[in-house]
Amino acid sequence: MKTYKIAVLAGDGIGPEVMQQALKVLEVVSNKFGFAIQSEAALVGGAAIDEHGEALPASTLDLCKRSDAILFGSVGGPKWTNLPPAQQPERASLLPLRKTFDLFCNLRPGKIYPAFAELSPLHPRTSSQGMDILCVRELTGGIYFGEKGRSQDSAFDTQTYSVKEIERITRVAFEAATKRNNKVTSIDKANVLATSVLWREVVSRIAKDYPGVELEHMYIDNAAMQLIRAPKHFDVLLCDNLFGDILSDEIAAIAGSLGLLPSASLNGSNFGLYEPAGGSAPDIAGQGIANPVAQILSAALLLRFSCGEEAAARAIEAAVEQTLERGIVTRDINPQSTYSTDDIGNAIVNAI
Amino acid sequence: MKTYKIAVLAGDGIGPEVMQQALKVLEVVSNKFGFAIQSEAALVGGAAIDEHGEALPASTLDLCKRSDAILFGSVGGPKWTNLPPAQQPERASLLPLRKTFDLFCNLRPGKIYPAFAELSPLHPRTSSQGMDILCVRELTGGIYFGEKGRSQDSAFDTQTYSVKEIERITRVAFEAATKRNNKVTSIDKANVLATSVLWREVVSRIAKDYPGVELEHMYIDNAAMQLIRAPKHFDVLLCDNLFGDILSDEIAAIAGSLGLLPSASLNGSNFGLYEPAGGSAPDIAGQGIANPVAQILSAALLLRFSCGEEAAARAIEAAVEQTLERGIVTRDINPQSTYSTDDIGNAIVNAI
Ligand SMILES: CC(C)[C@H](C(=O)O)[C@@H](O)C(=O)O
Ligand SMILES: CC(C)[C@H](C(=O)O)[C@@H](O)C(=O)O
Numbered sequence: 001m002k003t004y005k006i007a008v009l010a011g012d013g014i015g016p017e018v019m020q021q022a023l024k025v026l027e028v029v030s031n032k033f034g035f036a037i038q039s040e041a042a043l044v045g046g047a048a049i050d051e052h053g054e055a056l057p058a059s060t061l062d063l064c065k066r067s068d069a070i071l072f073g074s075v076g077g078p079k080w081t082n083l084p085p086a087q088q089p090e091r092a093s094l095l096p097l098r099k100t101f102d103l104f105c106n107l108r109p110g111k112i113y114p115a116f117a118e119l120s121p122l123h124p125r126t127s128s129q130g131m132d133i134l135c136v137r138e139l140t141g142g143i144y145f146g147e148k149g150r151s152q153d154s155a156f157d158t159q160t161y162s163v164k165e166i167e168r169i170t171r172v173a174f175e176a177a178t179k180r181n182n183k184v185t186s187i188d189k190a191n192v193l194a195t196s197v198l199w200r201e202v203v204s205r206i207a208k209d210y211p212g213v214e215l216e217h218m219y220i221d222n223a224a225m226q227l228i229r230a231p232k233h234f235d236v237l238l239c240d241n242l243f244g245d246i247l248s249d250e251i252a253a254i255a256g257s258l259g260l261l262p263s264a265s266l267n268g269s270n271f272g273l274y275e276p277a278g279g280s281a282p283d284i285a286g287q288g289i290a291n292p293v294a295q296i297l298s299a300a301l302l303l304r305f306s307c308g309e310e311a312a313a314r315a316i317e318a319a320v321e322q323t324l325e326r327g328i329v330t331r332d333i334n335p336q337s338t339y340s341t342d343d344i345g346n347a348i349v350n351a352i
Numbered sequence: 353m354k355t356y357k358i359a360v361l362a363g364d365g366i367g368p369e370v371m372q373q374a375l376k377v378l379e380v381v382s383n384k385f386g387f388a389i390q391s392e393a394a395l396v397g398g399a400a401i402d403e404h405g406e407a408l409p410a411s412t413l414d415l416c417k418r419s420d421a422i423l424f425g426s427v428g429g430p431k432w433t434n435l436p437p438a439q440q441p442e443r444a445s446l447l448p449l450r451k452t453f454d455l456f457c458n459l460r461p462g463k464i465y466p467a468f469a470e471l472s473p474l475h476p477r478t479s480s481q482g483m484d485i486l487c488v489r490e491l492t493g494g495i496y497f498g499e500k501g502r503s504q505d506s507a508f509d510t511q512t513y514s515v516k517e518i519e520r521i522t523r524v525a526f527e528a529a530t531k532r533n534n535k536v537t538s539i540d541k542a543n544v545l546a547t548s549v550l551w552r553e554v555v556s557r558i559a560k561d562y563p564g565v566e567l568e569h570m571y572i573d574n575a576a577m578q579l580i581r582a583p584k585h586f587d588v589l590l591c592d593n594l595f596g597d598i599l600s601d602e603i604a605a606i607a608g609s610l611g612l613l614p615s616a617s618l619n620g621s622n623f624g625l626y627e628p629a630g631g632s633a634p635d636i637a638g639q640g641i642a643n644p645v646a647q648i649l650s651a652a653l654l655l656r657f658s659c660g661e662e663a664a665a666r667a668i669e670a671a672v673e674q675t676l677e678r679g680i681v682t683r684d685i686n687p688q689s690t691y692s693t694d695d696i697g698n699a700i701v702n703a704i
């Protein structure tokens with residue numbers, strides 16, 4: 001029987017409780033679809049700082065290296081906010097993981113579910129039309145990883161992009177578009193940045209290999225505006241690391257349902273890191289009311305991209321959709337709801 | 353009689369027609385408040401490219417140098433979109449103007465007017481609570497003006513900030529906050545950028561001089577999200593050049609009424625450049641239906657900051673508010689409206 005080894009890094013806050021539901025779902029689909037999931041847990045983030053003095057201990061990194069994929073929960077909380085920014089749990093775990101495994105490609109779907117359009121902070125005249133965007137973000141280059149420095153009276157950061165780096169993320173975006181609505185909006189600030197001029201050139205060249213896909217270039221400031229005015233305009237959004245960081249969060253806000261949004265960080269091999277788009281929500285941790293859907297959908301992406309178990313991934317996604325449609329949701333989605341984290345997990349398991 | 357010399361750069365698209373209204377208003381308030389406006393026009397943007405081969409001809413720059421302030425319209429249009437990004441009208445006129453006059457401080461108010469809350473693309477449950485943000489954006493530093501370069505297979509941009517640059521823009525933000533709601537939200541990405549770590553340090557230090565003002569630090573990605581979820585949370589938003597570019601446009605989108613939003617770019621002396629936040633709207637140019645309010649409010653800011661004519665500035669602002677409240681608006685604000693650009697200008701003039 002095919003066996004996949006998964007590193008389970010649940011993290012802090014609601015991480016462990018929603019992770020439990022995702023593992024339950026993985027157990028059930030693997031039985032149903034005839035493969036095995038061998039999961040092993042390790043500490044990450046604040047929990048790892050408390051125990052080992054660092055957000056990504058060597059033992060955790062080792063486990064990841066021995067695994068086929070990482071299922072990541074969420075990290076951080078008030079206990080660690082006074083640490084210097086560079087040592088904060090999220091940054092100090094995610095950036096080295098991305099770099100170590102060359103996870104250059106971040107996929108973040110942002111969706112207004114028709115049944116939950118009222119969750120969107122947008123006016124119903126817009127949200128009722130829906131939104132279905134896939135944000136493809138470059139994740140290992142740009143100003144995040146360029147040379148930086150500091151003197152007494154100034155500081156600098158460098159944003160560098162190579163043709164190769166732009167090419168590989170662009171191909172991911174265009175491939176994705178062919179399976180969606182054949183439209184790529186590439187974000188840059190080519191009227192100001194040299195890296196953006198290169199970005200635009202390379203994207204335009206690669207686009208020629210995909211004649212069926214429409215390409216549009218948009219300045220980052222305009223995109224920040226248009227996403228709010230006309231979210232339905234967009235299909236695949238192609239962004240560098242910094243612009244993707246900003247716009248993917250803007251999209252999540254527009255969707256209005258952070259608890260439903262998964263993400264995948266990939267490197268072109270089967271390996272990947274999968275995590276909910278939302279945070280560790282320390283304010284509701286331990287109460288059994290956290291929304292496990294984003295974590296469960298992240299597990300579905302893991303099956304799709306790291307295991308090639310497309311049927312199992314779809315089974316999870318269909319079960320989630322069915323559960324949502326039946327109104328079985330946590331209170332972040334419906335304040336009147338009394339369903340617990342566990343109830344949602346069970347409903348999804350039963351629907352599989 | 354006090355006389356102020358103004359360089360009038362109307363630009364392209366709707367620029368000239370809305371500028372005409374602003375000049376009419378300036379004429380009337382100057383008579384009423386006993387000062388004189390001596391205005392002289394020059395070409396800028398696409399119109400200047402067509403006539404002189406460059407977006408900011410030496411003769412235009414000369415006029416600006418001989419003036420007390422610049423009243424800027426808006427530039428660009430389909431005719432020039434095929435120019436290389438760096439030569440496009442907006443960029444090729446605004447960036448050199450900012451640099452030449454050291455206009456380090458960009459002020460952009462973003463407001464949901466209670467009477468026009470329905471204009472906001474946000475859900476009424478949020479927009480009905482209103483929004484009143486002053487975005488204070490650093491305008492002559494950062495990645496816009498750092499060293500940049502290009503080789504065959506890569507490109508780079510550098511973001512540099514000095515303590516001095518951060519100090520001066522921070523003081524503007526805190527001074528503004530003391531005249532508003534005593535709250536500054538400073539935007540950075542201190543978990544990733546060295547310039548942001550410095551930014552945060554300097555802002556925190558300057559904040560100590562303003563014990564009555566609450567300071568909050570927020571990551572740019574979180575800000576892009578929170579502006580949509582809870583725009584009322586913000587009072588003064590303090591941003592570097594790039595983050596301010598993105599968030600000020602996001603705020604304008606949330607306000608939903610680009611035609612109403614002015615801006616000021618200042619250098620600490622009396623000199624300044626004043627322009628509407630919106631663009632040149634070439635699709636409606638020449639039809640006499642463009643909204644002149646943002647241009648008129650920009651003229652009010654000019655009187656306030658460059659002429660010290662506070663009473664005259666307030667008179668314009670009060671007349672605008674009164675006119676809006678009476679429902680005398682262009683069709684961008686009310687699709688049923690039949691008022692022309694000229695009607696709005698006249699109504700504001702009459703209300704003064
Ligand atoms: C924690 C931080 C460094 C990270 C980023 O900016 O990439 C986070 O915001 C994200 O988007 O995953
Ligand atoms: C035209 C462009 C260079 C400019 C900027 O990015 O500063 C514009 O977007 C603005 O915000 O005034």
